[in-house]
Amino acid sequence: MKYLLMLTGLLAMPARAETASGAGTSLQDPVSLEMLGQLLIGLVVVVIAILLVLWVLKRFTAIGGHHRDMKVIAVLPLGTREKAVLVQVGARQLLLGVAPGRVSLLERFEEPVIVPPQSGQFGAKLREAFAQQQQKDGW
Missing domain, CATH: 1.20.5 (Single alpha-helices involved in coiled-coils or other helix-helix interfaces)
Incomplete structure (x- = not known):
């Protein structure tokens, strides 16, 4: 309690304090x-x-x-925590079973089972769908 009173007394001091020689020293803000x-x-x-x-x-x-030669092609949920994942590695595709704490190889395909979508196709498909919607609405 004594220290708290001393601290509040120091905080209440004016910004300029006079020294014994009479020269003023300023306290920093x-x-x-x-x-x-x-x-x-x-x-x-x-x-x-x-x-x-x-x-x-x-x-x-x-x-x-990120690896250019390795892509996830498709994911199929099999249960609440299990899924089948088709991964493209180079020219091969691997079907993996993924569960908590475990990944198992289910099948290895030498030729692609699913052709991965090419990048940039999304924009073309979006424009096509938008154009079809405009024709349908009579714009």
Whole structure:
């Protein structure tokens, strides 16, 4: 309690305090532009450091890696937690059974069973569907 009273007394002191020699010393405002600038610079440095660490992890580990030669073609849910996944690896397709904590090879296909959609077809199909809808509505 004694320390709390001392602290409140220090906070209530005026901004200028007189010293024994009569020269005035000024107390710094706790919220100043200099302090806010230092805080902002520190925050930017921390954010840059975090981004740099994430970039290094992604670059030199397998986290978030995308492979052009490996794609998921189709997924079929078999139960609440089980599914069958068709994966394209190079020219082959693999049918995998996926369950919690386990992945099993069900079948290996030398020739594609399902032809994967080419990238960019979505836009063409969307335009086609939009054009059909406009013709149907009489636009």
